[in-house]
Amino acid sequence: MQVQIVAHRLPGLTCGEHGNVHIAIQRGKEAVYPVPCDIDVATWTFECEAVEAGGSIDFRGPYAQGKRGDRFVYLSWGTVEGEGGFSMFGRIKLMLAAVPADALPAALEPGKRLVGVLDLVDDRGRMRYASVRPPAIQWSVEDATAWEAATT
Numbered sequence: 083m084q085v086q087i088v089a090h091r092l093p094g095l096t097c098g099e100h101g102n103v104h105i106a107i108q109r110g111k112e113a114v115y116p117v118p119c120d121i122d123v124a125t126w127t128f129e130c131e132a133v134e135a136g137g138s139i140d141f142r143g144p145y146a147q148g149k150r151g152d153r154f155v156y157l158s159w160g161t162v163e164g165e166g167g168f169s170m171f172g173r174i175k176l177m178l179a180a181v182p183a184d185a186l187p188a189a190l191e192p193g194k195r196l197v198g199v200l201d202l203v204d205d206r207g208r209m210r211y212a213s214v215r216p217p218a219i220q221w222s223v224e225d226a227t228a229w230e231a232a233t234t
Contacts, residue, residue, distance in 0.1 A: 084195040084226055085145070086127045087155065087176065091201040092119040093209050100161055100171060105202060108156035109144045113168050116160065119202070132190055139186045141178045153178040157202075159209060172211050176200070180215035188223040195226040 089105065095118060097103050106116035107126040117124045131142040141153040148154050159172040176198055189196035200219040204210050210218070 083130050083132045083190055084127060085130045085155075086125060086195050086197045086224075087157070088197060088199045089124040089157070089202050090122070090199070091203045092121060092124060093203050095120045097209055100159075102161050102163065104160055104162050104168065106158045106160060106168060107145065108147070108158050108173070113156075113158040113160060113170055116162060116168050118162075124202075127195070132186065138183075146178065147175075151179060154213070159211075172209070174202075174210050175213040176219060177213055177215045180219075181221045182216075185221055185223050193226050194223050197222050197224050 087107065092105065093103065095101065095103050103119045104116035105119055105124055106113035107128070108114070115126055128145045129143060130146055132139050133142060135150060138151065140150050145155050146153045147156055154175040154177045157174040157176065158170045160168045160170040162168055181196065185196065188194060198219050198221050200210070200214060202210050
């Protein structure tokens with residue numbers, strides 16, 4: 083299954099004591115594909131295996147973290163120095179268990195993708211941390227080619 087994370091309202095390059103702030107998705111234990119936080123929208127697209135386990139869908143793959151039934155995807159806050167070294171200082175957990183159950187069968191259809199849209203700052207303008215579930219993230223199913231067509 084293809085999954086896409088679309089992040090809006092990035093906090094900027096300077097946040098508190100942190101400078102040159104970037105956000106990355108975590109694959110295994112490594113933060114990958116960092117983007118600077120002074121852009122309008124950050125997007126990550128990745129493959130995730132979705133399998134039936136114990137009457138529900140379980141997510142597997144290098145981007146799915148946590149225990150069965152409580153999987154999540156990490157977005158990692160960090161600073162980038164010198165030749166691109168990423169120094170993490172915080173994370174956001176995007177809780178896959180909170181994806182609406184009725185969205186999963188549609189997301190598994192050929193040509194579809196599961197899309198999670200969230201703001202990276204909260205209602206008070208602070209960087210988002212900790213676990214994120216709806217309504218802070220909106221999950222939907224979209225045509226897998228729709229976003230590429232809109233951006234090319």
